[in-house]
Amino acid sequence: MTNARIAIPSPIKSGDVIEIKTLITHPMETGLRYDSMGQVIPRNIITQFECRCGPDLVFKALLNRGIAANPYLSFFFEVVSNCTLEFTWQGDKNFYLREVREIRIDR
Amino acid sequence: MKRRQVLGGMGAGVLVCLQPLPAWGQAWDQSGERLKEEQAQFEQLLAQHFEGRIPVEGNVSVNLPALAENGNSVALEVQADLPVGAARVVSIDVFAPMNPAPHIAQFLFGAGTGRAQVRTRMRLAADQTVRAVASFDNGRLMMGGAHIVVTEVACLDFLI
Structure with missing residues (x-):
């Protein structure tokens, strides 16, 4: 199962430059490896x-x-104002995942 | 007689010591060849991605461990600082010239990115200098690099 994790620091003040960390489970198969039958394992990576x-x-x-x-x-x-961040991953074999996170400025 | 034996022994010792030197010389030559190959690869990549424009060294830093025990996952950090006359960083391209797929990634920054700094994990197929080329909104290209030694490389199957 694919699952994505997104870490956003808190609390956030207006004007802060925050570090956003993302991690997604995916094999990132290079397409350069061979299986036990000598066949190329097809490329399967996240491209964007x-x-x-x-x-x-x-x-x-x-x-x-x-x-x-x-x-x-x-x-x-x-961060300059409250906003909705949209994260998308796309890749081979029609891989697509979308996540949404709200950014709220704390007072 | 004793003195002669000692001197003779020393002479033999020196000869033995001299023996491996040509082999060492060869190894050095090979590393020179490798460097040339790596440089040629990198120049080819520049031609492909930047129409042969040569980036200026500076303002871009690549952080890698000096030695990676496993080439399958190596922590990479790239960062670009603005040169005079530029308002923002448009993109950073990362190259590993000695990898089978040398263009590792391209990072693009929107106007809302406060800092052109990215961390990720990459694969490495050989000892090499990983390079990052930053493009700025005034059209300038700048680059930086970091050398890394890999003890257990990724993409081993590719070599078979």
């Missing part, structure tokens, strides 16, 4: 990760075979 705040792009990663299994990505985001 995106984080958006509404319509605005925060961070996007185009991934290749050289990213380790269970891709971990940490990036930064400058």
